[in-house]
Amino acid sequence: MGPKRSRFMFSVLCFGLAFLYVPMVLLVFYSFNHSKIVPIWGGFSLRWYKVLFQSEDVWAAAILSFKIAFVNATFAVMLGTLAALALVRFGRFRGRTLFTGMITAPLVMPEVITGLSLLLLFIGLQGLIGWPAERGFTTITIAHITFSMAYVAVIIQSRLSGMHMDLEEAAQDLGARPIRVLFDVTLPRLAPGMLAGWLLAFTLSLDDLVIASFTTGPGSNTLPILIFSRIRLGLRPDINALATIIIVAITIGVILFGWIMLRQQRQREREIQQAALN
C-alpha cells in the first residue's frame, strides 16, 4: 500500500468516526451547561443533573423500562436460543421456510408496522378472551420479546454454525442423552453468545420508542416515551443530562464486554498454541 493510499484511508476513517462521534460529544458537552437554552453556553454546572434526579416521572419511567428490558432479555434469550437450535441442528422440518422468514423479518420490519399490528392483536384478543385486560408492562414486554428473540436467534445461529459437532457427538457416543448433551455440552459452549444476546435484547428494549408507544396503555411511560414527549417540543437541557448518563453507561458496558471477549479469545488462542506445541 502506497503512502498516498494509506493517507486516503486514514482520512476516510477520521471523517467517518468524527461524523459518528462529534454529535454525541456535543450532546454530552451541553449537558453541563448552566443556561436554560441548550446551544448557548452559560458556564459549567450540574444543575440539570439535579433537576433530573429530582424528577419523579423520570425515575418511574426508568424503573419501568429496566423491568421490561430485564424480563424481555431473559425470555428473548430462551426463545431465541431454542429457535437457533431448531434452525441449525435439526435440519429439515415442516414449516421451516416460514420459521426462517419469521426469524429474519423482525430484523428489518419497520417499527410502525410491528407496533400497529401487535396493538391490533392485543385489542382483538381482549375482545375475544378478555386478555390482556389493560395495556402496559405485559404488552410492551411481549412486543419486545417478539423482535428481540429474532436478534438473539441470529447471534446464536452464527455461533452454532461455527461450532463443530464433535464434542456433542463424543458425549452422545459416551451414552449421554440428548437433554444432557444440550445442558452439559451445547449450552455451556453457547454461553458467551447467549450473554451477548441478552445484552443486545436488553439494550434494544431500553431503546425502543415506536413499538412501546403503540403497545402501551395510559399511565405506562417508558423512558424513551418520556424522552420523546419532551424533545418533540424542542431542545431540553435535562434531556441532555439524561442522555449523558445513558451514553456513558452503555459505553462502559460495551467496552467492558468487548474487552472480556477479546481476553477470552486470546486465552483460547494461547491454549490452542500450547496444545499444538505439546
Add this chain to the structure above:
Amino acid sequence: MQRSRFGHLVERLQSSWKFLVIFIPYAWLLIFFLAPFFMVLKISLAELRIASPPFTPMIATDPSGATVIRLIFDNFGYLLQDSLYLNTYLSSLKISIGSTLMCLLIGYPIAYAIVRSTPVVRNILLLMIILPFWTSFLLRVYAWMGLLADQGTINDMLIWLGLIDAPIRMLYTEFAVYVGIVYTYLPFMILPLYANMEKLDASLLEAASDLGAKPVTTFLTVVLPLTVPGIAAGSLLVFIPATGEYVIPDLLGGGNVLMIGRVLYNEFNANTDWPVASAVAIVLLLLLVLPMMLYQHIQSKEAK
C-alpha cells in the same frame, strides 16, 4: 423385546424433546408475529364506525339472519385517490433510496479502510462503529436537533466564522431527515460490507496489480463485483426500515417532510381511523415485501 420397547420410548422422548425445541419459539412467532398481520389485513378491509372497536366486524349477521362476510376495499381505493397518500409513499421512497445511496457512499470506503488495517486496529475500529448502534437511537437523533437548530452548533459556527449573517434553516427540513437517517443507519451499512470484504482474498488484488492493473481498474473489476452481496445486504438493511421511519421525520422533519411512517402513526393516534391506518400499513408492507425476501435470500446464501 423389553429392550426394544425401551429404545422406542427413548426415541419418542427424544423426538418429543425436539418437537418442543421447535414448537415453543414457533408458536410464539405465529401468535405474536404472524397473526397480528392478519389482524391488520382484516381491519384494513373493514369500515370506520363510531363504536368500540371503531371498525365494522368482518363476519356479521344481516337483517334476514344470514351470516355474511363483508370485505370493503374502499380504504385502498381511498389511498389511491387521495394524492396526499400517494405523494407520501413516493416521498418516503425517495428519501429512503437517497439516504441508502449516501450511506453506501460514506460506508463503503470506511468498511474498506477497516478491512485493510492491522488486526488490532481493526478490532478497535469495529468496536467504535458498533458502539453508536448500542447507544440510544432516540438520543442520537436528538443530538442532531442541537446541531441543526437555528441557534444550533452548526449555525453558530458558520456565523462565528463570518460565512453567513443569519442562521440557515436546517432543522425541520428534508435535509435534516437525510442527515438523521444516514447518521443512525450508517453502522447497518458498514457492518455487512465489512463482513463481506473480510472474506475477500487479498491475493486477488495482488494478482491484479502484478498484472499491471491500476488501482482504479482493480477496484472496478475485482473488488466491486466481489462485494455485491455486502452492498446488497447493507443497502436493504438501511432501505427497508428507513422507508417506514417515524422518529426521524417527526423530530428532524417536523411537519414539513412527508413520510409514510409518520402519517401512519398520526393516522392511528390522532385520527383513530383504524381501517385507513391498517390499509396504509398493508400497502407499506406490500412495498417492502420484495426487498425483505431479497434480504432473506442473501442472508441464507451467505450462511452457506
